[in-house]
Each structure stands twice: as C-alpha cells, then as structure tokens.
Amino acid sequence: MNNASVTLGRRFEGQVALITGGGRGIGQEVAARLAAEGARLAIFDMNVAGAEETCVRVKKAGGEAMAYGVDVTSRDAVAAAVKSVVTDFGRIDVLINNAGIGWRIPFLEITDADWSKIIGTNLTGYFIVAQEVARSMVTSKKGRIVNVASINAHIGTDHQAAYAASKGGIVALTRVMAFELAPLGIYVNAISPGPIETELSAMNLSPATRRSREERIPQGRLGQPGELAAAIAFLASPDASYINGTVLVVDGGLISGGIREPK
Numbered sequence: 001m002n003n004a005s006v007t008l009g010r011r012f013e014g015q016v017a018l019i020t021g022g023g024r025g026i027g028q029e030v031a032a033r034l035a036a037e038g039a040r041l042a043i044f045d046m047n048v049a050g051a052e053e054t055c056v057r058v059k060k061a062g063g064e065a066m067a068y069g070v071d072v073t074s075r076d077a078v079a080a081a082v083k084s085v086v087t088d089f090g091r092i093d094v095l096i097n098n099a100g101i102g103w104r105i106p107f108l109e110i111t112d113a114d115w116s117k118i119i120g121t122n123l124t125g126y127f128i129v130a131q132e133v134a135r136s137m138v139t140s141k142k143g144r145i146v147n148v149a150s151i152n153a154h155i156g157t158d159h160q161a162a163y164a165a166s167k168g169g170i171v172a173l174t175r176v177m178a179f180e181l182a183p184l185g186i187y188v189n190a191i192s193p194g195p196i197e198t199e200l201s202a203m204n205l206s207p208a209t210r211r212s213r214e215e216r217i218p219q220g221r222l223g224q225p226g227e228l229a230a231a232i233a234f235l236a237s238p239d240a241s242y243i244n245g246t247v248l249v250v251d252g253g254l255i256s257g258g259i260r261e262p263k
C-alpha cells in the first residue's frame, strides 16, 4: 500500500534541501524521505514547534536538519532566513515549495480577506521563496525546485475557488520559471497531489465528502504522505535529470476522469 518496504538509495548525498511547511503533513514526510537519502535539511515553517519536531524526527533517524521560524508571505523574513540557510549550510541545492493553506468556502461567500490569505500564502508565498532561493542557486549554477500544486489546478471542485486559483497559478508559475531558469542550471517542476491523508485534508473533507472522493478514486483510497514524498523526491533527484517544467499528478487515478456505469 505504501513505500515503507522500499530500500532507499542516497540520491541526495551531500545536498542541501529547503522544505517550506516542513513542520507537519506532507512537508514533514518529504523531510524524512530526503534526509533518509542523504540530504541536509533546512525546515521553514511559521509553526516553529512543528519545524523543530521535524528536526528531532530527522536527527533521531541519523540525519541533519535545522528549523527556521518563517512566514513565507513575508519578503523580509524569507530573504533573511534564506541568507541564514546559506550561511549555516553553504548553499541550497533543492527547494520543495510546499507551505500551503486552504479551506472550503462557497464561491458567493468568499471574502476579500479569504481570497488574499489563500492566494497570498499559496501563490505569492511560493513566488517569494522561489525567487529568493533561485537567486542563491544562480551562484552555484545548479538547483532543483519542486512546487507542490494540487489536482484542484486541473479539475473543478466545489467551494475551492481561491485554493484552485492559487494552485492553477502555481502550475503556470512553474512553467515560466522552468523556461527562464533552465539556462542557469535550475530545473523547476510541479506536483499535483490528489487527496492525501493529512491534518489539512482531515479539516477539509467531511466523512461524506471523503467517501465520495474514495468512490471516484480508481485506487479506492486517499494517498499517504509517504507516497507523495516518494514522488517529490523523484522530481527533486538526479533521476529526473531531463524533466523540466512539467506537472506530475499523484492522485491514485482520480483525475483520469472516468465515469462508471452503475453496477
């Protein structure tokens, strides 16, 4: 069911990876995966306790990680924290842009504050972090960036207009970054998860919504954070050496779009 029994390689040996939103959920699982494959980690999260908990988990498994309390929507905070990472670790080889928020609101009820908060974190936050980190990657003329989008970038779902717009924006941003940054040795891809078992999805999926999602997913279940971490690690690794500007959908087949005949 998940990848717990897979023998891991050391594709990130000697590399430095920065993960935003690494304090819980998908980000924490990505941290565990990249560290297990040899990466040294900088964990950004506005929830410092969460980021520190991730570092404890990584260190217990023999890895190296440092926590940074950062709100990704603040240009000044991100710029200062990226500078600290370069001082602490020497450089940044990999960025996993993952810190995101979202909640369900009917379109007619979305306030300007809801819209600004969701777009500000998920789209502007990704832009700010990616720009600061890419500027630092230019010096070493290499880097890999993975932007975590969502299937909401590709299909319409109800009550998620702001979230879907932010994730669609991330996919568009990814393509332009890939195009512009490839000549500088920086490769950029996006990943679009379907529903993954985390606190965020638990908050957004009522039992009825969850059942209806599971019925529509050809694999018949939600994904596990470790399954997503494996796909993110692939895109960030040397195994993806000729993959650039693309979007990998990891959703158990959900957006394959099939309509089942009644049994």
Ligand SMILES: NC(=O)c1ccc[n+]([C@@H]2O[C@H](COP(=O)([O-])OP(=O)(O)OC[C@H]3O[C@@H](n4cnc5c(N)ncnc54)[C@H](O)[C@@H]3O)[C@@H](O)[C@H]2O)c1
Residues within 6 Å of the ligand: 020, 021, 022, 023, 024, 025, 026, 027, 044, 045, 046, 047, 050, 070, 071, 072, 073, 098, 099, 100, 101, 102, 121, 125, 148, 149, 150, 151, 192, 193, 194, 195, 196, 197, 198, 199, 200, 201
């Ligand atoms: N869980 C899913 O089903 C699912 C599906 C598709 C896409 N995603 C995306 O995956 C990413 C991670 O989702 P998750 O389920 O692990 O979420 P989560 O809520 O469990 O974790 C998100 C982390 O980001 C941090 N964060 C939020 N805003 C921040 C900010 N302004 N600055 C710094 N840190 C901030 C939070 O403190 C938290 O630790 C998000 O971008 C989300 O949109 C999740």
